[in-house]
Amino acid sequence: MITLHDLAGADPDLRFSPYCWRTKFALAHKGLPVETVPWRFTDVDAIAFSGQGRVPVIQDNGKVVSDSWAIAEYLEDTANGPSLFGGSGGRAHARFINAWTDSVMVPGIATLIVRDLLDVVAEKDKPYFRQSREARFGRTLEEVQAGREQRVEAFRMALTPVRLALRAAPWLGGAEPSYADHIVAGTLMWARCTSAFPVIDPEGPIAAWLGRVLDLYGRLGRAAKTV
Amino acid sequence: MITLHDLAGADPDLRFSPYCWRTKFALAHKGLPVETVPWRFTDVDAIAFSGQGRVPVIQDNGKVVSDSWAIAEYLEDTANGPSLFGGSGGRAHARFINAWTDSVMVPGIATLIVRDLLDVVAEKDKPYFRQSREARFGRTLEEVQAGREQRVEAFRMALTPVRLALRAAPWLGGAEPSYADHIVAGTLMWARCTSAFPVIDPEGPIAAWLGRVLDLYGRLGRAAKTV
Known part of the structure; x- marks a missing residue:
């Protein structure tokens, strides 16, 4: 069985990484069972075997792959099941x-929920989370999120x-979901799991589509724990 | 032979529509010869046969297709030659x-070159062009382009x-050009043909890639007349 190191909050059942969600949807799309291992930002040693410091990381019979895009390509090239890319x-x-x-949605959502994220990360991760994100934005988390x-x-x-695209x-x-759906929906799962703030219009076509994605793969997304 | 009604300026050899360029690249990718007919914004009667008022419009043995996306799908579904979409x-x-x-590049480039466009459109098109674009922006063409x-x-x-994407x-x-290259490069042809203003960094990776697109299909893009 494939193992996935999956970002978790203080609550080990709260799994909110936009990149890990892409991988979880892709694994489910391929019909591959997965055992997830809760991981926190400061658990650097736990994934040292991957040669880098970020999740998602998968282990598949001794093969180690990190980076959500590289994992998607690995799954497409090695696993049976419906295609992730369609050619x-x-x-x-x-x-x-x-x-x-990565260049529009991720930074955009970060400015809307980054202070909310601090509330859900593990206690031991909070100093790292605040310092690294404040260095990135050049402002406090509170200032970044203000005026959302x-x-x-x-x-x-x-x-x-x-x-x-969803009009067509x-x-x-x-006609069928692809990894493109996993990329965008996985990124929206980040906000869905961690914040009550409505980053998308709850009445709009993107919310309707996201609802369909949540119901895929045995309601994988729908079943995810949220705050 | 396929006929294409193609937006032209006062100079009939100046062809600058971002949508017609997508179609011209797609036709060339399929190896299809085309006869282009210069068309101006106010030549509404000339394409009345298509049931709408915009170019590109192609005629292929009595079959009429308008809208650059619909044309790309039509060519992919009916013509031999390399695939436009890759599945x-x-x-x-x-x-x-x-x-x-269409939602980022086209409006973005418009705010950088719309006043330059007025200089190249046919004399008879100038009142239409100014009025329609000023109504769209709610400002004069000069105000829109100011501060570029x-x-x-x-x-x-x-x-x-x-x-x-071009890093990968x-x-x-x-590994091969697709209609995605035609969409983005065709849109950049709009600025290349009509304005000396450098909308992209002339030293950057997008300029290097555009140079490669210009050299495709017997240097189709490179040969295009510019102001």
Whole structure:
């Protein structure tokens, strides 16, 4: 069975990494059972075997793969089950969607929920979390998150490509879900699990699509613990 | 032979529509010869046969297709030659890239070159062009374009997903060019043909990639007339 080191909060059942969610959806899409190991930001030694310091990390019969994109490619190339990418063009174009998500959605959501995240991370992680994120933003977590009610509309507008793509098809993958759905929905799971703040319009088409993703794979996303 | 109604300026050889360029690259990718018909914004009657008022419009043995995305799908489904999408996932994911380009790149470039565009459109199109674009922006063309030297950096930052995707592969399509390359490069042709203003960093990786696209298909893009 594949093992996944999966970011957890103070509550070991609270699993909120946007990158680990991409991997969990991809594993489920391939029909692969997984044993997850709760991991905290400061558990550096626990994943030293991977040669780097971030999750997701998977172990598959002695093979170790880190980085959510590399894991998706590894699963596509080694596992049976439905395709994650839908062919070579799908894989290349999914890279663009991954890059867009990492450069637009991840920083955008961070500015809306980063102070909420501090409340859920493990006690031992809190100093690391505050210091590393405040260094990244150059401001306190409280300052970064301030005014989110006024800023959320701009973030929602930045999701226009998702809305437009979903006008044409039920999934970002087209007629069937693909890893593109996992990338974007996995990133939204980050906010869903950790914050009551509505980063997406609860009445809009992205929320409707996210609801469909939550119900995939035996309601994997729906069953996730939230604060 | 396929016929394409192609937006032209006062100079009939100046062809600058970002949507027509997507179609011209796609036709060339499929190895299909095309006869282009210069068209101006106010030539509404000339494409009335298509049931709508915008270019690109292609005619292929009596079959009429308008809208650059619909044309790409039509060519993929009916023509031989290299695939535009690289499979079903590639097609679905290219829709996202098309949506991102239309909602981020097209409006972004418009604010940088819209006054320059007025200088190249046909004399008879100028009143329509000014009125329609000023109504869209709620400001004069001169006001929209003002301060572009200060604003261009933000536009270039918004192209980060393109830069990140090109770190992983030579083309947005991966090992080979795909319609994703045509979408983004076709949109950059709009600025290249009509304005001396450098919307992309001339020394950056996007410029290097665009140079490779310009050299495809017998240097189709490189040969295009510019102001």
